[in-house]
Amino acid sequence: MNEVAKGAYFIAGGTGGIGSEVARRLRAQGWDVVLAARHAARLEQRAHELGARVVPVDATRPDAVTGAFDTALGEGSRLLGVVNCIGTILLKPVHLTSDEEWRTTLDTNLTSSFLLLREAVRRMMTTGGGSIVFCSTVAAERGLFNHEAIAAAKAGVEGLTRAAAATYARYRIRVNCVAPGLVKTPLSQFLTANEAARKASVSLHPLGRLGEPGDIASAICWLLSPEQTWVTGQVLHVDGGLSTVQAR
Ligand SMILES: NC(=O)c1ccc[n+]([C@@H]2O[C@H](COP(=O)([O-])OP(=O)(O)OC[C@H]3O[C@@H](n4cnc5c(N)ncnc54)[C@H](OP(=O)(O)O)[C@@H]3O)[C@@H](O)[C@H]2O)c1
Numbered sequence: 001m002n003e004v005a006k007g008a009y010f011i012a013g014g015t016g017g018i019g020s021e022v023a024r025r026l027r028a029q030g031w032d033v034v035l036a037a038r039h040a041a042r043l044e045q046r047a048h049e050l051g052a053r054v055v056p057v058d059a060t061r062p063d064a065v066t067g068a069f070d071t072a073l074g075e076g077s078r079l080l081g082v083v084n085c086i087g088t089i090l091l092k093p094v095h096l097t098s099d100e101e102w103r104t105t106l107d108t109n110l111t112s113s114f115l116l117l118r119e120a121v122r123r124m125m126t127t128g129g130g131s132i133v134f135c136s137t138v139a140a141e142r143g144l145f146n147h148e149a150i151a152a153a154k155a156g157v158e159g160l161t162r163a164a165a166a167t168y169a170r171y172r173i174r175v176n177c178v179a180p181g182l183v184k185t186p187l188s189q190f191l192t193a194n195e196a197a198r199k200a201s202v203s204l205h206p207l208g209r210l211g212e213p214g215d216i217a218s219a220i221c222w223l224l225s226p227e228q229t230w231v232t233g234q235v236l237h238v239d240g241g242l243s244t245v246q247a248r
Helices: 017-028 040-050 062-073 099-124 148-171 186-192 195-204 213-224
Strands: 008-012 032-037 053-056 079-084 130-135 173-180 235-238
Touching: 008 017, 008 062, 008 099, 017 032, 017 040, 017 186, 017 213, 032 040, 032 062, 040 053, 053 062, 062 099, 079 099, 079 213, 099 130, 099 148, 099 173, 130 148, 130 213, 148 173, 173 213, 186 195, 213 235
Parallel strands: 008 032, 008 079, 032 053, 079 130, 130 173, 173 235
Antiparallel strands: none
């Protein structure tokens, strides 16, 4: 087992489908894990299930993000890694997208990543480095029908990833991104619970099934692992082939 004194992983969106699975895997390896999300009751439930620490935060608010890191690391714990598993899915063409939907999409996906990155690197620069992993989407790479706002926000996350990887490489801070296809989580339930929509989505993925949270979590955990220290600035597509493969 790894010792708590070796440091902690901070998982924003740690109560969600993918974030919970990342936390479960890190806890199984004995790491100290801090889950961050907005709803206190869900945080407490996950904390109890996983033996993780929790910190409530709205990750779109700068002061709240700073406070969450202060709380999480207050006892002198070193920050080993940060994952952003916060996100939205808005399936609307741009002519029907409201100002508020656009702002919420950018805030939840891109601003949260900027704020988490800023707090993380400020700490990791003085403690010997670490690993930061963001979640993008296949829609940032491939033009998908009705995905304008989310594609723009996640393309921003991918740009943030590459630039930060360049800036902080000298501090041994690695910054990477995982870009999923459609994964069965609470976020996508409105699509996967509908049989016709589910079948249509499956048919888009060359490997013939939707993603499971573990498909994405295993990639994130690989990017976080202290055994893997020579990958940075990458967008890893974990999408059943959707972004790059045409099977027939
Ligand atoms: N599922 C998919 O098909 C899919 C596809 C492509 C990309 N992704 C990306 O993968 C990542 C994980 O998605 P998921 O499917 O696991 O989502 P999910 O199950 O909906 O979980 C989202 C998590 O983020 C938290 N959260 C939401 N807004 C927040 C905020 N403002 N501040 C703090 N926490 C917030 C939620 O908890 P609270 O509500 O309590 O805050 C929850 O813990 C996201 O970045 C998503 O964009 C997912």
